[in-house]
Amino acid sequence: MSRLKVLVAGRGGQVARALAASAPADRIQAVCLGRPELDIRDAGSIARVVEATAPHLVINAAAYTAVDQAESEPDEARLVNAAAAGVLAQAAAARGAPILHLSTDYVFNGEKPDPYLETDTVNPLGVYGRSKLEGEQRVAQSNPQAVILRTAWVYSPWGKNFAKTMLRVADTRDELAVVHDQRGNPTSANDIAAALWAIALQYAENPKAIVPGVFHMTGAGEASWAEFAEEIFAVSSAAGGPSAQVKRITTAEYPTPTRRPANSRLDCSHLAAIYGVALPDWRSSTRSVVEELVRTKGWSA
Numbered sequence: 001m002s003r004l005k006v007l008v009a010g011r012g013g014q015v016a017r018a019l020a021a022s023a024p025a026d027r028i029q030a031v032c033l034g035r036p037e038l039d040i041r042d043a044g045s046i047a048r049v050v051e052a053t054a055p056h057l058v059i060n061a062a063a064y065t066a067v068d069q070a071e072s073e074p075d076e077a078r079l080v081n082a083a084a085a086g087v088l089a090q091a092a093a094a095r096g097a098p099i100l101h102l103s104t105d106y107v108f109n110g111e112k113p114d115p116y117l118e119t120d121t122v123n124p125l126g127v128y129g130r131s132k133l134e135g136e137q138r139v140a141q142s143n144p145q146a147v148i149l150r151t152a153w154v155y156s157p158w159g160k161n162f163a164k165t166m167l168r169v170a171d172t173r174d175e176l177a178v179v180h181d182q183r184g185n186p187t188s189a190n191d192i193a194a195a196l197w198a199i200a201l202q203y204a205e206n207p208k209a210i211v212p213g214v215f216h217m218t219g220a221g222e223a224s225w226a227e228f229a230e231e232i233f234a235v236s237s238a239a240g241g242p243s244a245q246v247k248r249i250t251t252a253e254y255p256t257p258t259r260r261p262a263n264s265r266l267d268c269s270h271l272a273a274i275y276g277v278a279l280p281d282w283r284s285s286t287r288s289v290v291e292e293l294v295r296t297k298g299w300s301a
C-alpha cells in the first residue's frame, strides 16, 4: 500500500487534534472530519463521507464526553457513544476497513484493588460509562476488525481537560481542593495519537496485523487527581506559570452528579504483548504538555 488513507472522526477533540498534528505524512494520509461535514449521529453523513474519502482504516475519536452532563442527557450520550459508533464501524466494515475505537476506564466500577485487565467484569457507575460500554459492544459486533482501546484521564494543550482547568483556577486562587481517593492513569492525547498511528502503520505494512478485541491504553504509572494536580503545578511553577497549594480531599467532600470509580487504573500489558505499543510515563508527558500550556498561556483558551 502506498499511503494509508485514514478517516479520523471527531476533528475538534483532544485526541483528533493530536492525531492531525502528528500523522506521519509520508506514510499516512489523515482525513480529519467533524461536524458539520461528519456528524456521526447521522447515518447519511457517515455514508457520504466514507464514500467520498474511501478510507483504508477509520479512527473514531468522536464522542459525547461530558461525564456529568450525560446524567441529564442519557439519550444523546447513548446516540453518539453507542448507536453512532456502531454505524461508523459498520460503514468501515462495508469497505473492509478496520476501525480503531476509543473507549474509557469508566466501564469499570472501581472496586478492584488492582489495575483492571481487559478480561475483568465491566460495571459502569453512570450514563457515560454505560453508553461507552454499549459502544464497545456495537462496534465489535459491526466490524470484524474492531480494535477497541480503553484510555483514561486524557489531557492535552487543547479542549477541556483537567490540566487546563487546574492552571486556569490557579491563575486566580492560591489553594485548591482536589480529590485524593480516586486513582487512575493520566494519559496525554499526544501519546494516544502516537500509539494509534503505530497500530495504523502496522496495518499499512501488513493487512493481517490487525488483532481485533479490547485493549487498555493509558500512560504508564499512576496517580490520584491530587497527585496529578501537584505535578501540574510543580511543572508550571518551574516554567514560570500559575501554581496553587493542593488540599487533598475525599470524593465525599466533592460530590458530582456521576459517581467515579475509586480505582480506574488499567493494566496495559495486553496492548504491549499484541501490538508492541506502550505509552510513556505520565509524568514526562505531563511535563511537555504543561510546559506548552505555560509557554502559550493555553490554559485560558
Ligand SMILES: NC(=O)C1=CN([C@@H]2O[C@H](COP(=O)(O)OP(=O)(O)OC[C@H]3O[C@@H](n4cnc5c(N)ncnc54)[C@H](O)[C@@H]3O)[C@@H](O)[C@H]2O)C=CC1
Residues within 6 Å of the ligand: 009, 010, 011, 012, 013, 014, 015, 016, 034, 035, 038, 039, 040, 041, 060, 061, 062, 063, 064, 065, 080, 084, 102, 103, 104, 105, 132, 150, 151, 152, 153, 154, 155, 159, 160
Ligand atoms: N477525555 C477523557 O478524559 C477521556 C476520553 N476517553 C475517550 O477518548 C476519546 C476521545 O476523547 P477526547 O478527545 O478527550 O474527547 P473530546 O470531548 O475532546 O472530543 C470529542 C469530539 O467529538 C466530537 N463529537 C461529538 N459528537 C459528535 C458527532 N455527533 N459527530 C461528530 N463529532 C462529534 C466533539 O465535537 C469533540 O470534538 C473518546 O472516545 C472518549 O470517550 C476515554 C477516557 C477518558
